[in-house]
Amino acid sequence: MALLEVKNLQVNYGVIRAIKGISFEVNEGEIVSLIGANGAGKTTTMQSIMGLIPIKDGTVTYDGKVINKIPGHKLISMGMSQVPEGRRVFQELTVYENLVMGAYTQKDKKKIKEDIEEICTRFPRLGERKNQIAGTLSGGEQQMLAMGRAMMSHPKLLMLDEPSMGLSPLLVDQVFDIIKDYHKMGTTVLLVEQNAKKALSISDRAYVLETGDITISGKGEDLLNNEQVKKAYLGE
Template sequence: MLELSNINVYYGGVHALKNISLKIKEGEIVTLIGANGAGKSTTLKAISGMEKLRSGEIKFNGEDINSLNVPSIVKLGISHVPEGRRIFSKMSVMENLEMGAYIRDHKEDIKKDFENIFSLFPRLFERKSQMAGTLSGGEQQMLAIGRALMSRPKLILLDEPSMGLAPIIVKEIFSIIKDINKSGTTVLLVEQNANMALNVADRAYIIRNGEIEMEGNSKKILVDERLKKAYLEG
């Protein structure tokens, strides 16, 4: 479904991503984990068109998407939930969800998707007229995911969905991620919470200093002593 081949991204003179290659198959949950500043968010931004490549290639369902802008990539079926959620705080929950459907024009289908989102996130239904900026952190994360789902993505990119949330809310968010995947959406999950990410994912890539250091079955990586030393111990 998605293939990154030797992509390189620079921030000025800083070489942020160094020949990154990864593959995601349809129906998978794949996680990209690593320390702060390792290049996780930059990888997602490169996929969604927010960061341009210096070199390399990104293909989605066989189509080269390197030169496409963000709206065109969304139309192809990739939605990005950014780090920090980035909801529209001065708009209502309902208005935020409507913004997620901006590329669509079939009103009946959109109406059905509102119902699906509210089924997945009942708290959003209770607060649909509330200003998004007044929601709790967990509710804002649910709204950010719901907004991304309103474009009916084939692939959803989730950047640090557990950040700043209480453990009980983190468990709920990860349970929802599994439900989203079961309903047919492929997931690329970026996380610092290695334990949670590896337990929910099918496969994993470990990124360090802009390079892929390890890849494989997530359950095998979870018990790998190298990962424990680097990410799970302190």
């Protein structure tokens, strides 16, 4: 059964229809990518799933429940978590405090401490900078922090919006390695990326989003070899 199922999703910005009725699903244990160019509606899709922007029409089902009407903050304790576009770490809080914020829905204080330790081991840079103000971190470090923070709530479904944006190739590789790690640990992943090549290479399945419509979908490796995708998104 699909963990996340989006059916005929429509989102408007004023009178402009940004998402024109798309449907896709993410099955438990999968890595699924939404790829597409700037302005295709990837971030809009991600934000509307979490209730950050209102849905015009369609249904979003998570774990068998329709979640359109559920306030976004309740979705976190239901096991959804999102790393937003642009990271959006709390600039004025320290690395440690950011991670504690990520555990807002968690009650067990001892477990929170252990989780933070675990993240500091996984991201040694964050460990070294535990008491540093997050706004002073580099872009790569902020991305690591945003990912660590999103994992503090122990999500079943981790959604990442453009995690490689603005990062050097080396850091992009690191980010994707971490996504694979989290996936191996049993987290289902929905990934939105402009870096189509990277995204497709780790994805079970992928959807191509073009100006608010899904135009192509299929297995990650198939899309990597799809002529249309190659031409438009892989620069080959």
